[in-house]
Amino acid sequence: MAKQTKRQKPKSRAAAKKSARKVVKLVSAKKANGNGKSSNLPKPSSKPYGQAGRALDGLRILDFTHVQSGPTCTQLLAYMGADVIKVERPGAGDITRGQLRDVPNADSLYFTMLNGSKRSITIDSKHPKGMDILNRLIKTCDVLVENFAPGALDRMGLTWDYIHKHNPRMIVASVKGFGPGPYEDCKVYENVAQCAGGSASTTGFREGPPLVTGAQIGDSGTGLHLALGIMSALYQRNRTGRGQKVLCAMQDGVLNLARVKLRDQQRIAKGPLTEYSQHGEGVPFGMAVPRAGNDSGGGQPGWILKCKGWETDPDAYSYFITQAPVWGAICDVIGKPEWKTDPDYATPKARLPRLKHIFATIEQWTMSKTKFEVMDICNAVDIPVGPILSMKEIAEDESLRATGTVVEVDHPTRGKYLTVGNPIKLSDSPADVRRSPLLGEHTEEILTKVLGYNAAELNEIKASGAITAPKKEEKAA
Numbered sequence: 116m117a118k119q120t121k122r123q124k125p126k127s128r129a130a131a132k133k134s135a136r137k138v139v140k141l142v143s144a145k146k147a148n149g150n151g152k153s154s155n156l157p158k159p160s161s162k163p164y165g166q167a168g169r170a171l172d173g174l175r176i177l178d179f180t181h182v183q184s185g186p187t188c189t190q191l192l193a194y195m196g197a198d199v200i201k202v203e204r205p206g207a208g209d210i211t212r213g214q215l216r217d218v219p220n221a222d223s224l225y226f227t228m229l230n231g232s233k234r235s236i237t238i239d240s241k242h243p244k245g246m247d248i249l250n251r252l253i254k255t256c257d258v259l260v261e262n263f264a265p266g267a268l269d270r271m272g273l274t275w276d277y278i279h280k281h282n283p284r285m286i287v288a289s290v291k292g293f294g295p296g297p298y299e300d301c302k303v304y305e306n307v308a309q310c311a312g313g314s315a316s317t318t319g320f321r322e323g324p325p326l327v328t329g330a331q332i333g334d335s336g337t338g339l340h341l342a343l344g345i346m347s348a349l350y351q352r353n354r355t356g357r358g359q360k361v362l363c364a365m366q367d368g369v370l371n372l373a374r375v376k377l378r379d380q381q382r383i384a385k386g387p388l389t390e391y392s393q394h395g396e397g398v399p400f401g402m403a404v405p406r407a408g409n410d411s412g413g414g415q416p417g418w419i420l421k422c423k424g425w426e427t428d429p430d431a432y433s434y435f436i437t438q439a440p441v442w443g444a445i446c447d448v449i450g451k452p453e454w455k456t457d458p459d460y461a462t463p464k465a466r467l468p469r470l471k472h473i474f475a476t477i478e479q480w481t482m483s484k485t486k487f488e489v490m491d492i493c494n495a496v497d498i499p500v501g502p503i504l505s506m507k508e509i510a511e512d513e514s515l516r517a518t519g520t521v522v523e524v525d526h527p528t529r530g531k532y533l534t535v536g537n538p539i540k541l542s543d544s545p546a547d548v549r550r551s552p553l554l555g556e557h558t559e560e561i562l563t564k565v566l567g568y569n570a571a572e573l574n575e576i577k578a579s580g581a582i583t584a585p586k587k588e589e590k591a592a
């Protein structure tokens with residue numbers, strides 16, 4: 116290397132400061148990288164909360180979903196800003212539009228609460244013109260989401276090979292009841308999935324039958340898994356340029372949510388599950404994980420306890436966790452300070468065989484307070500408890516409205532209704548929670564503005580019967 120011969124010009128004070136700042140910047144970039152190489156880190160947004168655009172702006176979804184599992188997924192993507200185009204059968208639409216109706220001739224809450232922020236186009240996929248329209252949609256969308264019974268999409272002619280040939284970037288995401296195996300061809304609804312995924316056998320009381328839960332872990336739970344699968348496939352598409360298939364089986368989704376029970380299944384072979392109240396009651400375990408009532412699924416014992424008013428209010432209960440680090444506070448609150456030093460109660464291990472008695476004693480205290488008083492008193496000293504909230508209380512909860520988790524929207528035929536907004540909060544991107552579309556409300560708009568059909572072509576499509584309900588006499592025939 117040549118020696119430096121010329122003396123460098125002395126820098127001005129300001130220039131020296133500037134270059135020092137540059138060095139500091141580069142050093143922190145190197146640190147952030149962790150690999151010693153410098154990089155230009157993206158600048159953080161300077162826009163205020165919720166003003167940096169919708170997260171999924173520019174993403175277009177061909178939504179072939181119906182009932183609950185698939186619609187949960189696409190509704191969430193729509194809330195995040197994706198343009199979700201829901202394809203429905205002319206004249207009929209998603210079957211849930213008419214199920215559990217509370218307002219005559221208006222879309223049911225079943226439908227409206229699962230299809231917010233979407234656009235609806237009616238297309239008969241079995242009509243040749245309908246297939247032409249679908250072909251255009253396939254070319255213009257990023258993701259196709261469906262939850263038909265196994266084989267239905269293929270029977271429409273929309274096989275993976277066909278779709279991939281027309282749009283190699285397209286991601287095809289499906290919910291099915293079961294993955295490949297003996298049951299792969301079966302139709303599945305929520306409770307079947309709860310039963311097949313290990314939830315029902317581990318829910319309920321030991322003395323009673325298996326129970327399904329109110330939370331729709333089979334349908335909505337699998338829809339959420341599917342949304343994550345789609346996001347992962349989109350991320351990978353950035354590198355590969357190719358779309359891929361995404362499959363979420365409802366049995367798998369439920370099992371994923373019930374994984375602590377598969378944990379316990381493996382522990383049971385090595386000895387009793389000491390945190391289950393069954394152990395304290397001296398009831399031996401069988402070969403499989405039993406139903407554990409309201410026992411907590413983790414290492415900190417818990418139970419549901421009656422609160423003031425339980426005799427008349429079915430929801431006057433609180434979940435109470437005897438978390439070990441706050442045992443002393445629990446003893447003080449319930450008026451049993453002597454339990455802090457009593458060897459039968461002082462350690463978590465000593466308490467395990469006495470849980471039933473311990474919770475009965477705590478319940479004597481909770482029964483003297485409302486569930487909200489229990490919440491206030493216990494949380495003030497860090498004892499984890501939770502009121503059993505009724506759906507009425509949740510619907511009226513001001514704080515859930517304030518955060519956009521519960522949203523009131525207006526609908527042209529049914530009026531105002533409550534829906535669950537976006538439970539996932541992003542600091543830059545507002546959630547886009549709007550009412551559900553009427554059947555075929557956006558058919559013309561999508562045909563002309565998204566797919567580019569001209570007026571003459573639109574008339575031809577209308578006359579063909581591909582986007583309109585079959586006439587009554589045709590139906591009867």
Ligand code: COA
Nearest residue numbers: 182183184203204238239240262263264270291292302303
């Ligand atoms: N134009 C013409 N035909 C259409 C159409 C359209 N726009 N949209 C749907 N169809 C047809 C399909 O082609 C299919 O017809 P085919 O069976 O003659 O090929 C039919 O409508 C719908 O099929 P399917 O999915 O079998 O509906 P279903 O009401 O009989 O079954 C489920 C409902 C939910 C049991 C079933 O779809 C399923 O098991 N899905 C996968 C698991 C799932 O998501 N379950 C939870 C639902 S919350």
